[in-house]
Amino acid sequence: MWKHARDAPKRVIFSGNSRHDLITKAHNESGHRGRDPTLKKLSDFYYWPSMWREVGTHCRACVECQM
Numbered sequence: 001m002w003k004h005a006r007d008a009p010k011r012v013i014f015s016g017n018s019r020h021d022l023i024t025k026a027h028n029e030s031g032h033r034g035r036d037p038t039l040k041k042l043s044d045f046y047y048w049p050s051m052w053r054e055v056g057t058h059c060r061a062c063v064e065c066q067m
Contacts, residue, residue, distance in 0.1 A: 011047040022046060023058045035059045 014022060022042060030037040035056045042051065059065060 011043070011045055013048050014046055015048065019048060019054060023055055027058060027062065032062060032065045034065070
C-alpha cells in the first residue's frame with residue numbers, strides 16, 4: 001500500500017510489528033536525540049497514521065535517553 005502526498009515521495013505504510021523495529025533503528029541512527037529527529041528520519045521514507053504517537057512513546061521509554 002502506498003500513500004501519495006503532493007510534493008512528497010511515495011512512502012510505504014507499515015503495519016504490525018515491523019513499526020517497532022523501524023522506530024528503534026531510526027532512533028538509534030539519529031543518535032538518541034528525541035522524537036523530532038527520529039520522526040524526520042522515518043518520515044522521509046515511511047508513513048502510518050499513528051507514527052507521531054508511537055515514536056514519542058518509544059523515545060520517552062528509551063533507557064539510554066533517560067540517562
